[in-house]
Amino acid sequence: MSAQNLPNPPYYAVIFINQRTEDDEEGYGMTADRMVELAQQQDGYLGIESVRDDTGKGITVSYWKDMDAIQYWKNSVEHQDARAKGKLDWYQDYQLQIAKVEHGYRWIKN
Structure with a gap:
């Protein structure tokens, strides 16, 4: 499920804010892609x-x-x-x- 198609709340958001170094750009990119791939396989992952x-x-x-899914x-x-x-x-x-999402909505311009 992509983040654009989240279920109705409640669910949880893990917010990761970071500042990168300039080190090992290729290794970072490969690992980041692998972490998304791995997360998508986890029970309870939503997007x-x-x-x-x-x-x-x-x-x-x-x-x-x-x-429990986050843990x-x-x-x-x-x-x-x-x-x-x-x-x-x-x-x-x-x-x-980590935040519990109690309410949310989406608007898309036609």
């Missing part, structure tokens, strides 16, 4: 959206059915390895927030 500006600041929001994703060994590599090489700074 993801991600943007990055020219300065390297990025925001990724992943959507999950419940806190399972956090404990994934491959995800843990990627987070460790991020701290070591890819991120200058990051923060993570």
Whole structure:
């Protein structure tokens, strides 16, 4: 399910705000793609959206059915390895927030 087709609330959003270093661009991109692929296979995964500006600041929001799904994703060994590599090489700074989505809507111009 893409982030554009989320179910009716409630569900959870994991908000990951980060500042990239200039190190290992290729390795970062391959790992980021792998993390999306892996997350999509997790029970309770609902979708993801991600943007990055020219300065390297990025925001990724992943959507999950419940806190158990988020915890399972956090404990994934491959995800843990990627987070460790991020701290070591890819991120200058990051923060993570988890929010329960109680209400939402979407408008699309025709």
